[in-house]
Amino acid sequence: MRGGRHVAAVSGASFDLAAGECLALVGESGCGKSVLASALLGLLPGNAQTAGTATVAGTELLGADEHTLALTVRGRLVGLVPQSPAAHLTPVRTVGAQIEETLRELTGLSRKAARSAAVAAAERAAFPADHLDRYPHELSGGLAQRAATALALIGDAPLLLADEPTTGLDRDLVNRTADELRRHTDDGRALLMITHDLAAAERIADRVAVMYAGRIVELTGARGFFGESGPRHPYARGLLNALPERDFTAVPGLPPELSDLPEGCAFAARCDRAGERCAVRPAFTDGVACHHPVTPAAARAASTKDVHRA
Numbered sequence: 001m002r003g004g005r006h007v008a009a010v011s012g013a014s015f016d017l018a019a020g021e022c023l024a025l026v027g028e029s030g031c032g033k034s035v036l037a038s039a040l041l042g043l044l045p046g047n048a049q050t051a052g053t054a055t056v057a058g059t060e061l062l063g064a065d066e067h068t069l070a071l072t073v074r075g076r077l078v079g080l081v082p083q084s085p086a087a088h089l090t091p092v093r094t095v096g097a098q099i100e101e102t103l104r105e106l107t108g109l110s111r112k113a114a115r116s117a118a119v120a121a122a123e124r125a126a127f128p129a130d131h132l133d134r135y136p137h138e139l140s141g142g143l144a145q146r147a148a149t150a151l152a153l154i155g156d157a158p159l160l161l162a163d164e165p166t167t168g169l170d171r172d173l174v175n176r177t178a179d180e181l182r183r184h185t186d187d188g189r190a191l192l193m194i195t196h197d198l199a200a201a202e203r204i205a206d207r208v209a210v211m212y213a214g215r216i217v218e219l220t221g222a223r224g225f226f227g228e229s230g231p232r233h234p235y236a237r238g239l240l241n242a243l244p245e246r247d248f249t250a251v252p253g254l255p256p257e258l259s260d261l262p263e264g265c266a267f268a269a270r271c272d273r274a275g276e277r278c279a280v281r282p283a284f285t286d287g288v289a290c291h292h293p294v295t296p297a298a299a300r301a302a303s304t305k306d307v308h309r310a
């Protein structure tokens with residue numbers, strides 16, 4: 001950044017993802033989720049630096065040149081279901097024209113063949129064929145979402161990356177969108193769903209990764225995370241307890257500036273379990289980065305106590 005300042009937008013993010021599996025990456029806005037997605041697609045700004053490896057179906061993404069990214073990665077190895085699909089679609093072209101162009105580019109179909117293939121591509125994402133001649137501004141939020149999903153599926157990419165796919169949708173539409181994404185995952189794709197919508201994550205995720213201040217602080221199975229034992233990291237527990245259907249209690253304080261992270265645990269100033277050891281940054285061990293994680297037994301006892309109190 002200007003003045004030689006560095007922002008550690010994402011550090012130490014490590015995970016794998018199998019075909020047919022959905023990993024939800026959750027955390028507050030600004031924690032680094034979308035930066036991680038941009039890094040995978042080679043869409044970071046020119047002054048960003050990346051290190052490490054990110055391999056999809058044998059292709060290394062980090063450090064790949066623009067030619068490789070354009071011709072083999074975007075749309076082909078990694079399909080993007082974007083945030084705000086209405087803004088992602090080209091406003092002056094019909095949905096059908098955009099699907100046809102994507103088909104020609106990604107599958108090499110002729111102009112003539114692309115027309116009938118566009119109907120099939122739309123159907124895969126439950127986009128009605130009789131709406132293909134509509135412009136993006138003529139679509140509801142749900143239909144724009146389906147159009148964007150149809151575009152993301154055309155290249156049959158083994159990894160779908162959905163960046164806040166349910167933002168701005170009402171709950172019914174959130175559920176429908178999440179279910180559709182799950183259906184495409186069950187067809188043999190891997191899905192990385194970046195979201196701050198924990199209800200959507202609970203609906204479809206197999207595993208959950210929680211990000212805080214640029215780091216993954218917990219990575220665990222969705223059943224345990226949302227179930228009786230709950231998460232082990234204090235921040236992850238705070239996120240869940242903030243939901244209206246749970247305690248509806250906000251995590252106190254604000255996240256630190258990514259350009260000015262503390263030496264120790266970045267969550268320490270907001271954490272009611274913080275102790276002396278937390279002045280040293282905790283390593284990510286056994287699925288959690290915390291010196292004093294909640295043990296599953298203690299979590300179960302707490303939730304039983306809550307039930308009795310209720």
Ligand code: SF4
Nearest residue numbers: 265268271278290291
């Ligand atoms: S390392 Fe310490 S401050 Fe950080 S989350 Fe764990 S207990 Fe809280």
